[in-house]
Amino acid sequence: MKFLFLCTGNSCRSILSEVLFNSRAPEGWVAYSAGSKPSGQVHPLTIKTLQNLGLSTEGLSSKTIDACEQYEPEVVITVCDAAAQEACPLYLGGAIKAHWGLSDPSHLDLPEEEKLQAFLTTVDHINKRLDALFALDAKKMSRPELIAEINKISHI
Numbered sequence: 729m730k731f732l733f734l735c736t737g738n739s740c741r742s743i744l745s746e747v748l749f750n751s752r753a754p755e756g757w758v759a760y761s762a763g764s765k766p767s768g769q770v771h772p773l774t775i776k777t778l779q780n781l782g783l784s785t786e787g788l789s790s791k792t793i794d795a796c797e798q799y800e801p802e803v804v805i806t807v808c809d810a811a812a813q814e815a816c817p818l819y820l821g822g823a824i825k826a827h828w829g830l831s832d833p834s835h836l837d838l839p840e841e842e843k844l845q846a847f848l849t850t851v852d853h854i855n856k857r858l859d860a861l862f863a864l865d866a867k868k869m870s871r872p873e874l875i876a877e878i879n880k881i882s883h884i
Contacts, residue, residue: 729756729757729758729802729803729866730757730758730759730760730799730800730801730802730803731749731757731758731759731760731801731802731803731804731805732759732760732761732762732796732799732801732803732804732805732823733745733746733749733759733760733761733762733805733806733807734761734762734763734764734793734804734805734806734807734808735761735763735764735806735807735808735832736763736764736765736808737763737765737766737767737790737834738761738762738763738766738767738790738791738792739763739766739767739769739770739771739774739790739834740770740771740773740774740832740833740834740847740850741807741808741830741832741850741854742761742762742763742807743761743770743771743774743788743790744774744777744778744847744850744851744854745759745761745805745807745854746759746760746761746788747778747783747784747785747788748783748851748854748855748858749858751783752858752862753862754862760796760799760801761791761796762791762792762793762795762796763790763791763792763793764792764793766790766791766792767790768790769789769790770785770788770789770790771834773833773834773840773843773844773847774834774847775788776844776847777844777847777848777851780844781851800821801821801823802823802824803823803824803825803826803878804821804823804824804825804826805825805826805827805828805878806825806826806827806828806829807827807828807829807830808827808829808830809829809830809831809832824871824874824875824878826875826878826879826881826882827879827882828857828881828882829882830850830853830854831846831850833846833847833849833850834847856884857881857882857884860880860881860884861878861881864877864878
């Protein structure tokens with residue numbers, strides 16, 4: 729099953745989601761990430777956080793939604809923070825769509841150590857949602873059941 733994590737800048741939350749997903753995904757599941765207005769670079773603290781967790785950052789880049797069309801995702805998850813009034817990107821197509829809003833730690837005006845802690849908090853939120861996602865028996869679920877369950881995960 730192919731997943732696409734979307735946000736605006738594709739430098740922090742969607743990249744973290746992509747890497748954390750791929751580091752733990754069941755066989756046959758893969759994730760990509762993109763942004764509606766990509767920043768053009770992965771945030772340095774995203775890289776540092778992933779490296780501190782022992783996860784590979786090789787090949788990561790900030791890319792547009794158009795660059796991901798070839799992946800033909802079955803599930804598209806937006807990770808913008810609705811509370812921050814961000815314009816979350818839309819992905820048109822037949823994919824299952826869900827919104828798992830996450831605060832953006834890269835925009836916090838904090839000393840680096842505190843900001844890194846905020847990145848780890850974001851990682852914790854993502855991992856809790858991935859735990860719930862990977863616990864689903866997706867093969868035995870109808871499409872409407874799967875849509876409902878993936879959307880419920882946003883409240884975790």
